[in-house]
Amino acid sequence: MDFIFSDANLSAIWLTVKLATIVTVILLLVGMPLAWWLSQTCSWWKGPVGAVVALPIILPPTVIGFYLLVAMGPDGPLGIFTQALGWGSLPFTFAGLVVASVFYSLPFVVQPLQNAFEAVPERALETAATLRASTLDTFFSVVLPLSKSGILTAIVLGFAHTVGEFGVVLMIGGNIPDQTRVVSVQIYDHVEAMEYVQSHGLSAVMVIFAFVTLLALYTFNPTGRRK
């Protein structure tokens, strides 16, 4: 089993899990209010904001990676900001990878959340208000419990999509062991070095992970007709 679980591979797997976990947590924190706003607003901004959130679904990762690289670079707006705060420059660091992944996986968290929030009946919110619950209270005591399966979907998709990304990681993170060399980059490395055995091992781990994730998703969240 060494060809799968070599030190380099284990480090890549650990880094990937760490990245995906942190990104998922941040995505939930950012995605919940964003999805709630999108689900409730009648504002003119709903369309444009929704479109921006969904951009990563159709844009090539290289485009997102390129612009993020520019933005986070020493002369980019994000870069100037982080440098002013004394955090230094983000590209080619783990933190930079986190920021990029949050952007890249945002739609995969926001959209299931938004769908779930929109499915909560207006009447349930009104009922809660007549029972003395403030808007925030209603969100936690009614909306979240009723959106349980949508939240689960968002977590799984956000995590899995972060694990599966490659292009953005390569452009923002580069290929630094223990810093930015996640599984997908590691496999690329193995292939470049003609280490097909190692590639096979790690790729098989990814396939199994993806399959189990999607199986869990479809089992707990069946769509279509129930028998």
Add this chain to the structure above:
Amino acid sequence: MIHARFNLAYTGFLLHAEIQLPMHGITALFGPSGSGKTTLLRCIAGLERTAGGMLRVRDEVWQEGESFLPVYRRRLGYVFQESNLFTHLSVRGNLEYGWRRTPVKQRSVKLEQVVEWLGLGEILDRSDTTGLSGGERQRVAVGRALLTSPRLLLMDEPLSALDYSSKQEIMPYLERLHRELDIPVIYVSHSLDEVTRLADYMVLLERGCIIASGTLRDTLARLDLPIAHFDDASAVIDTKVAAHDEAYHLTRLDFIGGNLWVRRVERAAGESVRVRVLARDVSIATTVPQGSSISNILAVRINAICDEGPEKVNVLLSVGDHMLLSHITRRSRDQLGLVQGMAVFAQVKSVALMA
């Protein structure tokens, strides 16, 4: 006193209402569908926000000018047409939802009381509300609203989504709340039967405007309003139990102006009973009828007569401080020579006991 004024315009719908309502008893907002009664109720609750609306409840301003007290800070209970129970909570969880959010100092109703009032003991520990019957669900919804210790209870056609037997099941509970709880209720309904059973006051709406308001007794007996012309037009009489005839299983109900014999009522002498008399069940005689099986004959005076279709007339009769309606044929009117101010006898064929 509740003082409300709302003006609202949607496409194809207008609400133009200014009204003062008493802070006790049940006030019915009555009218055909689309008349704006639910919208008015939602405005009072704050679920509908209208610019320029005004609402004062007792000494509190709930809405005026720019100030608008959000729904969750209004001390009101709201029962929706569909019970809207929270599906993620148990029966007890639903009942306690509002109670937990009511400041301790404001709590005047206990869970045990509500469970007893509404007969919820058997279902209290159900974890799943979807298995409840329609009547049970609505009882939980009423209990949930009561547990916020409201100063005003708003009910939006709480019985209209229920089948006949569920209605019969829940009605006694509502009548009991009316008798035992001192909370003013505003009750939206398009069922004259429910209104005559429950309401003390009545507000009539038509196409977003209030066309009449007053006590139920007075409003039902106004010939200028549409309800007096319904097929099931009726009058209510608030009576007191006077005596029982055990041998024939009957009870005598007294009111100022006369008395009525009805089937035995399980109430002690002196207790109040409301009865409803349908206009089509009242016939008129110019002399005391002899040899009739109808035992309820009241000495009355004709207040007004108005035409009601080609063959029918609507006669308004006063008896003591109450009013009765009688739908008779135009021919009978002419044969008996009935005119306004005449003293006649009303034969009441049947009397419905309300509460």
